[in-house]
Amino acid sequence: MCLVATLAIGLATVLCAGYARVSAYQSATAAEAKEQPYVIEYYYKAKWGHADEFLALFKKNHYPVLKKEMELGRMLKVTMAKPRYHASEDGRWDFRVTIVYKNAAIANDNFDSAALIKQLFPDQDTYKKEEQRRFEILDSHSDVPIMEVDLDGK
Numbered sequence: 003m004c005l006v007a008t009l010a011i012g013l014a015t016v017l018c019a020g021y022a023r024v025s026a027y028q029s030a031t032a033a034e035a036k037e038q039p040y041v042i043e044y045y046y047k048a049k050w051g052h053a054d055e056f057l058a059l060f061k062k063n064h065y066p067v068l069k070k071e072m073e074l075g076r077m078l079k080v081t082m083a084k085p086r087y088h089a090s091e092d093g094r095w096d097f098r099v100t101i102v103y104k105n106a107a108i109a110n111d112n113f114d115s116a117a118l119i120k121q122l123f124p125d126q127d128t129y130k131k132e133e134q135r136r137f138e139i140l141d142s143h144s145d146v147p148i149m150e151v152d153l154d155g156k
Contacts, residue, residue, distance in 0.1 A: 039078055040106040041148040044099040052139040053084075053096045059136040060097070063129060068101070070118045078102040100148075109147075 048056040060082075068080045079102040088094070103109035123129035137143075 037105055040103040040109045042101050042109060043146045043148055045095040045144045046097045046140060047094055047142040048096045049139050049141050056136060056139055059132055063132050063136065066122050067115055067118055076104060076108050076113065078104060
């Protein structure tokens with residue numbers, strides 16, 4: 003019976019040591035992931051004939067807020083692209099805004115930009131009307147978190 007107890011204790015020790023190593027590895031990997039930039043692409047499809055109006059309102063009312071968030075260090079980069087040629091209506095989008103956040107936690111922390119908006123736009127009535135208009139002229143809007151694929155890795 004003594005031999006069985008000794009083996010059980012030895013097995014338990016090996017298992018605990020292995021678990022500790024796996025746990026430490028997972029913690030290190032999670033910590034690295036928390037500090038990796040996190041990218042989200044935002045696609046906007048304006049109603050026909052309203053793309054220029056949408057862009058003007060975006061630049062006037064939304065881009066300044068994004069620039070402030072970059073100044074705060076929440077975002078590393080904000081870019082906008084548009085298609086060079088047209089696509090079929092079902093696949094059409096007019097603007098893709100790519101935001102590179104400092105990390106996933108910041109991208110998903112429900113940051114309240116109300117104070118920034120009040121600071122940037124003292125005339126809140128005009129700001130709210132123009133933001134409402136910006137979304138009225140959209141057919142669709144989608145947010146797509148992006149994950150890079152390592153083509154050279156396994």
